[in-house]
Amino acid sequence: MSQGDHRYFIINKPSNIVSQFVSPDKVGLLGDLDFSFPEGTHAVGRLDNHSEGLLILTTNKRVTKLLFEGTTPHKRTYLVKVKDTVSPESLNRLQTGVTIKIKGNENYVTTPCEASIVADPAVFFQQEKGQKEYKPHTWLLITLTEGKFHQVRKMVYALRHRCKRLIRVSIEDLKLGDLPAGGVREIAEETFFEQLRIDNWRE
Structure with missing residues (x-):
């Protein structure tokens, strides 16, 4: 072809x-x-x-x-719903790097990334009506250039937040x-x- x-x-x-x-x-x-x-x-x-x-x-x-x-890593952006309210300190840790476990049970510090709190997730995706809301909760927008196994889930878990929903909204x-x-x-x-x-x- x-x-x-x-x-x-x-x-x-x-x-x-x-x-x-x-x-x-x-x-x-x-x-x-x-x-x-x-x-x-x-x-x-x-x-x-x-x-x-x-x-x-x-x-x-x-x-x-x-x-x-x-040679140039590509940006991938995720809309992430996590349980409980994300503090400014936790958001800063997401942005600057958090320690997660990777293959071989090794500690790995994530590369600094873009992360922000989203007031209206409907701007980024079509949300189905009638979906159950977890309260309190926070929607985050996280942009990575690396992709370790379950990285986003592990990053928010390292900050004591459980990932309730993970939606990739863009690649570049x-x-x-x-x-x-x-x-x-x-x-x-x-x-x-x-x-x-x-x-x-x-x-």
Whole structure:
């Protein structure tokens, strides 16, 4: 398949669906979405079973390498609902780096990141009506350039806050926008790479 024949999609991955089309386990799959993806479509990166939001799918196998193995790390932004009220001190710790456990049970200090408290989460995603609210709670907007396993969940847990909801709302300039849960949007090739800020995709 030549470069121009590839197709590019974003989805709003609902909770309780894994980021793959096949699994030996009895779980929700990408193929369960109400869309007929072309043969060879795969997810770029992952969101865990309980996480929601922006997930990239494509038939172009080069995208994973271009996005994750380039010299410039790409920004990924998450809307995070945590239990209880986040203090200014805890917010500052998120911004400057917190200690989490990574593979091998090693301590790791996260790279400084962008983090802010969000007054109105509906600005960033389509919230379903009638969802149960946990009170008190805080919505955070966290932007990372690194992606350790369950990093966002571990970061807020290190500050004694339980993550109640995790929604990826953007990767660079590629945004979830008003795409509803389970929705699929196809994106033109040039727009796709431009919004991901990948310049060398034609090489």
